[in-house]
Amino acid sequence: MGVAIVGSGLAGFTAYQTLRRGGLEPDEIAVFGTEADPAAAWRRRAEAIRQREMRSESDGHCLATSFPGLAVRAALRRRSPRPLVGSLLDRYHPTVEDFLRHVEELRERSGWERSVRRARVERVRAADGGFELDGHGLFRHVLLAPGHPGLNVPEELRDDPRAVHAYEPHDYDTSVTVVGAGLAAATEWLNALAAGAEVVSVRRREPVRRPLNVPREYFSRRGLEPFHRLGADERVARLRTLLAPSYPPGRQFDVPLARAELEGRFRVESSVNGTHQVICATGFLRGFRHDPLLAALVDEHALATAGEWIVLDDDATVPELSDATRTLALAGVPAQWAFPAADTLVGAKYVAHAFLRRIRACRTR
């Protein structure tokens, strides 16, 4: 077999859809993953913060092509042009329910179950003509999509019995501190207020307000070109700035927060004090070192790294291990070196298309 995807989450699933559309059959693709449901990891986190709407827009889906996206599907289903009009104005955000339905439909019709092998891959080793994945055989083209390496809880809160991570199941106490400044934090401020709690926001910096998790230009070829020209140090600095916590501007946050502030139920403080509950909306551990598979890959193959990233080519391939005969590429958060918004559905598509191009180029040689 020629092609393997390691990681059966949304990035692996999106790559799978692109390969299937590119003509590969289910028995030509092995997907190694801990769960058969590609939305399982994502759903647990979205449910924990009670997310109802996607941050992404119409193109935030798992199909190979951006268009027609989820706005078209919603317009057809509801027999209303509103989703399309909203999409033209960058104001359409699919509901989480619509998104999960879309994943389920695609999972059923794409042959995904025939390709998934329930196994965690411990080691990837370059070998003649491809890559060995534990004892599972040799694969010529491999995409690693392991997702985030774990939840980040600030050191000082690790042993605090009041603390829970935002992405773990929880209810709300009567007084709640939310640590963090991104969309999960903002969502939790509103959740806790709606549950009747008094809310304290603790943040290291003022949150950035932007609709998508990186500025829109970084989703386009024109915006990516200057990013790809940056040297290693500049790129590390740029990524750290781009990936700072942010949440969308808009009345849906501003109005309830302003009202709660007036009522004395919402305030900002610089450190955690005496509330009954502390919710860590502090995202994930960052960097390849926290992922045993990626850390071993780097150490055993002497790969170039910069800051917390593995250095990749612009198409998210590992340059030391990819050539005209074989490909090793990264998808999802570890691919930020090539595409800052790699940890989005649009980012997953960017990597998936590049991966398919490499497979095709190799086949026609």
Ligand SMILES: Cc1cc2nc3c(=O)[nH]c(=O)nc-3n(C[C@H](O)[C@H](O)[C@H](O)COP(=O)(O)OP(=O)(O)OC[C@H]3O[C@@H](n4cnc5c(N)ncnc54)[C@H](O)[C@@H]3O)c2cc1C
């Ligand atoms: C709450 C939340 C809301 C989000 N909302 C949006 C949104 O609106 N729009 C958008 O575009 N993006 C959104 N994202 C970002 C993005 O879509 C997700 O992070 C997405 O889940 C990334 O997919 P992934 O496959 O990289 O990781 P995951 O979905 O976490 O999947 C990785 C999978 O790989 C498995 N795995 C790991 N290591 C191995 C191994 N060695 N061998 C085998 N399997 C392994 C894991 O167990 C897991 O099942 C959101 C993220 C979160 C957390």
